[in-house]
């Protein structure tokens with residue numbers, strides 16, 4: 001049986017099967033269907049309520065599957081373009097930072113990094129950027145470089161740190177959120 005519940009402006013469909021389970025089991029399948037098994041003695045209303053109670057979890061899981069099933073990431077730039085973008089931003093950002101902070105020009109390294117967009121060696125003044133930035137928009141690349149430059153001032157992710165990031169990228173929260181959705185393989 002297929003049922004539908006509404007949550008805010010979303011509607012969620014689920015398949016209900018009556019089984020001898022303890023109470024109610026909710027599963028999200030990779031084909032993005034929600035499958036619920038419920039003991040025959042549990043009323044439809046109770047099943048709907050159980051689904052509704054877990055609606056946030058369900059939406060999150062569905063979104064995750066959606067992202068995973070997205071076609072392979074495609075690079076947005078060729079080698080030359082990405083290195084131009086990076087060096088252009090890097091110099092611009094250095095100049096903006098120099099207006100506020102007395103920092104020497106940091107060494108730039110670009111390399112393959114598995115799970116990070118960049119890193120900053122605060123002590124040795126080295127900023128390392130990931131070759132995976134070819135999958136990022138220009139504004140995202142800009143944010144990553146600002147992020148790493150900000151670590152030259154504050155090495156951790158404290159409020160002071162984000163205050164610096166915000167000075168150069170006021171909209172950094174949205175950009176960071178979008179970047180978290182990019183799944184690298």
Ligand SMILES: [Zn+2]
Nearest residue numbers: 147151156157
């Ligand atoms: Zn950081």
